[in-house]
Amino acid sequence: MRDVATLAGVGVKTVSRVINGEPHVSAATIERVQRAVADLNFQPDLHAGNLRRTDRRTGTIGLLVGSVSNPFSGALHRAVEDRAAQRGVAVFASSLDDDPNQEEKAVDAFLKRRVDGLILTTIKPSQAYLLAEQRHGTPLVFIDREPTGLEADAVVSSNADGAAEATRHLIGYGHRHIAYLGDRPEIQTARERKRGFMEELGRAGIATGEVTIVEAVTDEAQAEAAVASLFTASTPPTAIFSAQNLITMGALRALRRLGAHRRVALVGFDDVELADLLEPGLTVVAQDAAQIGHRAAERIFARLDGAELESQTFVVPTTLIRRGSGEIRPS
Numbered sequence: 001m002r003d004v005a006t007l008a009g010v011g012v013k014t015v016s017r018v019i020n021g022e023p024h025v026s027a028a029t030i031e032r033v034q035r036a037v038a039d040l041n042f043q044p045d046l047h048a049g050n051l052r053r054t055d056r057r058t059g060t061i062g063l064l065v066g067s068v069s070n071p072f073s074g075a076l077h078r079a080v081e082d083r084a085a086q087r088g089v090a091v092f093a094s095s096l097d098d099d100p101n102q103e104e105k106a107v108d109a110f111l112k113r114r115v116d117g118l119i120l121t122t123i124k125p126s127q128a129y130l131l132a133e134q135r136h137g138t139p140l141v142f143i144d145r146e147p148t149g150l151e152a153d154a155v156v157s158s159n160a161d162g163a164a165e166a167t168r169h170l171i172g173y174g175h176r177h178i179a180y181l182g183d184r185p186e187i188q189t190a191r192e193r194k195r196g197f198m199e200e201l202g203r204a205g206i207a208t209g210e211v212t213i214v215e216a217v218t219d220e221a222q223a224e225a226a227v228a229s230l231f232t233a234s235t236p237p238t239a240i241f242s243a244q245n246l247i248t249m250g251a252l253r254a255l256r257r258l259g260a261h262r263r264v265a266l267v268g269f270d271d272v273e274l275a276d277l278l279e280p281g282l283t284v285v286a287q288d289a290a291q292i293g294h295r296a297a298e299r300i301f302a303r304l305d306g307a308e309l310e311s312q313t314f315v316v317p318t319t320l321i322r323r324g325s326g327e328i329r330p331s
Contacts, residue, residue, distance in 0.1 A: 001015050001016065001019075001042075003040055003042070004033065004036045004037055004040055004042050005036075007036040007039065007040065008029075008032040008033045008035070008036040009032065010029060010032065010033060014029060014033065015033055018030050018033040018034070019033075019037070019044050041132040041133070041136065043108075043111045043112050043114070044112055057116050057304075058113070058114045058115065058116055059088065059089050059090060059116070060089060060090045060091070060092055060113065060114075060115045060116060061080075061084060061089060061090075061091055061092070061115050061116055061117045061118065061119060061297075061300060062091075062092050062093075062094070062106075062107070062110030062111075062113075062115040062117070062118045062119070062120075063076075063077060063080050063091050063092065063093045063094070063119045063120075064093075064094050064095075064096055064103070064106050064107065064110075064118070064119070064120045064121055064122070065077055065093065065094075065095055065096065065121050066095070066096050066097075066098060066121045066144065067095055067096065067097050067098065068095040069246075070245065070246060071245065071272075071273060072245060072270055072287065072289050073095070073121075075289035075290060075293070076121075076143060076144075076289050076292060076293045077091070077093055077293070078290075078293070079289060079290045079291075079292070079293025079294050079297070080119060080293045080294075080296060080297045082293075082294070082297075083293070083294055083297035083298060083301070084297060087301060089116070089301075092110060092113060092115060094106040094109065094110070096121055096122070096123060098123050098184065098187060098218075099123070100123050100124045100125075103122055103123055103124050104124065104129060107120065107129075107130070111133060111138075115138075116138075116139075116304055117138060117139040117140070117141070117300040117301075117303065117304055118130075118138060118139070118140050118141070118300075119141050119142075119143055119296045119297065119300060120140065120141070120142050120143070120147075121142070121143055121144045121145060122142060122145055122147060123145070123186070123187060125148065125186075126148050126149035127142075127147040127148060127149050127150055127152075128148075128149030128150055129149075130147075130150060130152075131149070131150050134150060134152065139153075139299075139300050139303035139304060140152040140153065141153040141154070141155065141296045141299045141300050142154040142155070143155050143156070143292055143293070143296045144156060144157070144189060144292070145187070145188040145189055146188065146313060151311040152311050153296075153299050153303075153309075153311055153312055153313070153314075154312075154313040154314070155292050155295045155296045155299070155313075155314045155316065156189075156292070156313065156314070156315055156316070157189075157287045157288070157292065157315070157316050157317075157318055158315050158316065158317050158318050159189050159192035159193050159196065159269075159318075160192045160193065160195050160196035160199070161196060161317075161318065162193070162196065162269060162285040162287075162317075162318030162320075163192070163193040163194070163195075163196030163197045163200070163241070163243060163269060163285070164196035164197070164199060164200040165285060165318070165320050166197075166241050166267040166269065166285045166320065166326070167196070167197050167200035167201060167241060168200050168204070169267060169283070169320060169322075169326055170239045170241065170265055170267060170326065171200070171201075171204045171206070173239075173265060173326070173327060173328070173329050173330075174329050174330050175238050175239040175265060175329075175330055176206055176210055176238075176330075177210055177211065177212075177235065177236075177237045177238050177239070177330075178201075178206075178211050178212075178237055178238070178239045178240070178241060179211065179212040179213075179214065179227075179230055179237035179239070179240045179241070180194065180197050180211060180212065180213050180214065180240075180241050180243065181214050181217050181223060181226060181227070181240060181241070181242045181243060181247050181251060182194050182213075182214070182215045182216075182217065182243040182244070182247070183215070183216070183217060183218065183243065183244050183247065184215070184216050184218060185215050185216065190215070190243060190244070193243040193244075193269055194213075194215070194243065197241055197243070211237075212230060212233075212237055214226045214230075217244075217247050217250075219246055219250070220246050220247070220249045220250035220253070221250060222250065223242065223246070223247040223248075223249070223250025223251050223254070224250040224251070224253045224254040224257075225250075225254075226250075226251075226254075227240065227250065227251045227254035227255065228254045228257070228258065231258055231260065236264075237264070238264060238265065238330035238331070239264065239265035239266070239267075239328075239330070240255075240264065240265070240266045240267075241267050241268075241269075242266065242267070242268045242269065243268075243269045244268075244269060244270060245268060245269070245270035245271070245272050247268070248266070248268030248269070248270070248272055248282070248284070249272060251266060251268070252266065252278070252282065261280070261325070262280065262328065263328065263331055264328065265283075265325060265326055265327070265328040265329075265330075266282070266283070266325040266326065267283045267284065267285065267325070267326040268282060268283070268284045268285070269284070269285045269287075269318075270284065270285070270286065270287050271284045271286040271287070271321065272284065275323060276323055278323075278325075279324075280323065280324030280325045280327075280328070281323025281324040281325065282323055282324075282325050283320075283321065283322050283323050283324065283325045283326025283327065284320075284321050284323070285318045285319070285320055285321075286318060286319045286320075286321050287316070287318055288316050288317070288318070288319070291316050292316050295314055295316070299314075
């Protein structure tokens with residue numbers, strides 16, 4: 001705050017009043033202080049007492065996940081907390097809800113609390129807004145999706161390869177008319193899974209005109225409606241690849257409601273709770289959320305311990321789990 005005050009040509013108390021939105025400060029002074037804050041990349045410190053420690057650490061990290069309603073995000077959170085607890089570090093967690101505006105707000109809230117590092121799932125087209133924070137030494141690790149606009153560590157699943165394996169599996173059981181249900185195309189993982197699906201069709205010599213692509217499916221209700229509409233066509237699909245676990249649940253509900261769950265094959269990306277208890281069991285391409293979270297946390301703590309590491313992307317393999325729904329042959 002003293003640096004901001006010096007640059008703006010005002011007193012420290014004035015800086016405090018501007019930052020806290022107190023009245024009786026002129027517009028010209030507010031502008032000078034805000035410009036100095038931006039130039040110095042100043043973040044108000046909500047835990048100044050912690051910074052009196054010699055290592056200037058707060059014993060916290062910030063974790064931004066896709067959505068708390070998604071079990072995959074919950075598994076990531078648990079994995080990060082497991083590693084953090086071993087070091088006596090607290091985890092501040094927030095949900096992105098795949099909203100670009102929410103991303104920067106959540107990150108800003110973490111930084112105001114002076115977290116020691118950030119583990120982030122992101123959706124904005126660029127994460128270049130974090131360059132100044134990175135230069136100041138805050139370690140960053142991105143999970144589930146790789147960053148753009150800066151070089152940083154990332155831990156992701158083999159999305160394209162996993163989708164290709166699911167598609168190859170369905171083709172191997174004789175399917176040629178396969179429907180694809182995916183999330184919003186601006187989400188990196190959705191693009192990668194669609195790419196794997198389409199490339200595998202090409203390798204099998206299946207024309208894309210023989211498949212149905214449905215994108216921007218964001219929840220179970222939309223997925224259920226989308227699948228129901230597929231079976232109003234004159235040539236409905238004999239198989240479905242659903243590229244996200246919540247979409248899979250909606251697709252499964254629609255198939256069961258239509259009485260088609262034993263004659264239409266279904267493979268989902270990411271595992272679903274109690275999938276093995278369904279009849280038929282649900283075939284999935286499972287992500288290893290625990291390994292993703294553990295690797296991300298370990299990378300953050302290695303950097304906090306002073307390790308000088310080149311930025312690296314770690315790809316965690318997926319696993320095809322056969323349970324029955326993906327092994328139905330076309331009638």
